[in-house]
Ligand code: ADP
């Protein structure tokens with residue numbers, strides 16, 4: 001009797017597969033990178049598990065990835081002897097998408113192939129990229145530590161369902177067989193596959209082995225020939241000296257660890273020796289992942305200890321406001337059996353975190369100085385997150401402040417591209433403060449009556465309209481010795497840019513309109529604290545001002561929404 005079962009893919013997988021097959025056509029070769037990347041992750045996980053349970057390595061401790069093809073049959077086979085999967089894991093990992101926000105992501109897809117291809121890259125299709133080139137995919141797998149009878153055989157044509165049945169005598173690890181589509185048969189070619197391994201997977205720490213190419217002189221020294229040869233570099237990329245790693249290798253490595261299809265904006269690779277001993281390789285991605293604002297979204301670095309993979313998403317090494325950073329940290333100080341709990345209160349981790357934070361802030365500073373265009377791209381993607389910095393990491397606010405970008409009355413645009421240095425460089429003679437205004441939208445900021453006097457006097461005002469802005473500004477009181485002044489608050493002493501004469505005029509006006517002021521105050525009763533004559537308006541008859549130490553307008557709204 002058969003134990004074969006047919007199961008349906010989760011709806012999201014079906015949708016994704018459709019799009020993958022249709023829109024990634026021009027970038028088909030990425031399937032190999034994705035499958036080798038998975039194989040490498042599986043070897044990493046096994047090596048980690050084997051630290052505490054050596055028996056998992058069975059009789060097969062040589063961790064390697066094997067790649068072969070059969071041009072006649074039109075198949076490619078990728079085999080690893082890594083951690084493998086149980087039946088439940090196969091169904092979960094190869095039949096569903098576990099990421100939160102998946103349906104939101106799918107809703108963003110437009111049907112425009114180019115745009116969708118970009119979005120999909122951002123989302124990461126991983127294993128499902130097999131179906132770009134294959135019309136049938138077979139996976140045989142057995143979880144390390146389970147009986148040889150517990151193997152699983154999974155087959156799908158990517159059309160909505162898959163079958164699953166026991167695979168007796170499956171070796172430990174996972175074998176993926178791709179039955180290539182008619183128009184993708186040319187991938188079953190030794191030269192081409194070698195080339196792709198070099199191009200995309202050279203940096204993988206485990207050897208990728210292939211059978212030697214036939215030379216035509218086969219029958220002679222058949223015996224001495226190695227059964228397989230290693231085709232990649234097979235050393236952990238970050239352990240190599242910087243001077244020996246090419247830009248392309250750095251980029252390819254980024255794609256492997258970040259599960260991104262696009263190049264990073266910049267990176268920083270450092271070996272630190274001394275009281276701390278570690279290597280870090282940190283990348284700034286070119287785009288936000290689709291779930292950047294999801295608080296449960298994975299973040300953090302890939303942690304290795306003495307070259308052994310320990311965990312993904314080790315979030316203890318960077319503060320939350322730098323959660324967009326991707327990379328690797330390899331420590332020689334931590335113990336191989338370190339856990340997330342231990343990382344939480346470890347003084348070594350704390351020191352590394354302090355150093356890495358500085359490293360990232362310096363990397364951003366360099367990017368801003370050397371390549372403003374790329375920096376702008378960074379800001380547009382991640383600026384909102386970096387704005388959490390002054391509050392979360394008050395000690396580094398002086399490093400963070402120059403990285404901030406704002407919309408301003410100087411440019412008149414909504415784009416946030418004015419730095420505090422730009423502002424200071426344009427300050428008027430005698431101007432001592434940096435003026436800003438917070439509102440619910442850029443449009444509202446731009447048309448605020450509070451700006452009238454500044455327009456008249458030609459004094460620049462930063463226009464802040466992100467939800468987080470007012471909160472952030474609460475942590476930034478000065479920049480380069482200049483006070484940051486909210487122009488909707490308290491008395492506005494534009495004194496510095498104001499003549500004695502103007503001051504006198506104001507005093508006289510107050511005296512002259514004393515009765516009016518009192519009448520207005522009486523009518524409004526408790527609703528206002530004070531009624532004053534002002535010069536901050538040139539067109540509007542009146543405006544509301546918040547006291548210097550009162551809660552700002554946006555903040556009050558947030559508190560109200562929270563029921564306070
Ligand atoms: P990702 O690698 O981003 O997690 P994939 O779609 O590439 O996403 O893979 C989904 C999951 O399937 C992996 O997280 C892993 O748990 C499992 N998987 C895929 N390939 C292998 C493999 N060769 N060995 C063990 N598990 C695998």
Ligand code: MG
Pocket residue numbers: 034037038126127
């Ligand atoms: Mg993957």
